[in-house]
Amino acid sequence: MTREVAIEQPILDLNDRLAADNRALLDKHKIYMLDVLASPGAGKTSLILATIAALRDRWRIAVIEGDIASDVDSQRIKEQGIPAVQINTGGACHLESAMIKRALDILNLNELDIIIVENVGNLVCPTDFYLGEDAKVMILSVPEGHDKPLKYPGVFQVAKAVLLNKIDTLNVFNFDERQFKEDVGRLNPQATIFPVVAAGEQGGKGITAWSQWLCAQIEQKSSGGGCSVRQ
């Protein structure tokens, strides 16, 4: 005789519970956590460095770096005098909330306003994993092509903001910005799109608008004070 046993439990139940613990810990310290998703080479670290430059006078920032291997990214952050924790997933394609928990244990939460998480470069897997963040944002870089929202809709749908990086190369790659905005608008009508240049000769372009948006998000969570962004 066989019988059915009901389970009715999320597959990622454990991850979600640990994420909720992370969130409660962050809420207690009034720390805003941002999860940054993008493909390898889209400019996640450069964008984070540009964001640090714009916000560091106003907010106390730390970065959690997720990579399959190496600590080159966290070294770049630490060179700026910003606390950074490197997580090496050892092959895993995304960060999970238990990894974030270990990183939070290392950081001094009493001295932070915002934690930026740089997820593993991947447009697929990280979208399903809640880490306890306040928001996910995603970066697409122009060389990847304007058709990416159609190919990877999931990541565009979970993002609260979409950054279009390397817009100084729009002409080189025949990137159709209008089509891109239309497709993102259809997938995620409520996401704000920020065209930016994170690094290089025109580095810093569009960063003010993005930083002001982020500032307002942090502001909502932190205990008030005016928002100033370094131009």
Added chain:
Amino acid sequence: MHEFSLMQNVLTTVEKTANQSGARCVTEVRLAIGEMAEVVADAMQFAFEALTLGTICEGATLNIETVPTRSRCVQCGHEFTHDRYQWTCPKCASLATELISGREMYISSIEIEEKND
């Protein structure tokens, strides 16, 4: 490709439930996966077969039910089923819609054979 890690999570829960229920073996595992979840059914099947070898679940059937994507219009309250790309309200054309279902990944139930059979 995180299906192995997802399946590992599934099997941890399934094995625990099966043992608590006095199962001799598990004959079926039923999952409900949203259309919007980044999960490939074939990869889940492969992970299931690989990870169940030599366990209480070996030889069981994996049954994945796909949960359709549904949204509610914030403007007019209309609820509608849609694909991954069309999020606009079909009734009032509003762009302000919120997802009701389609991202979930659930273990629904299992079918077991009891020890005293």
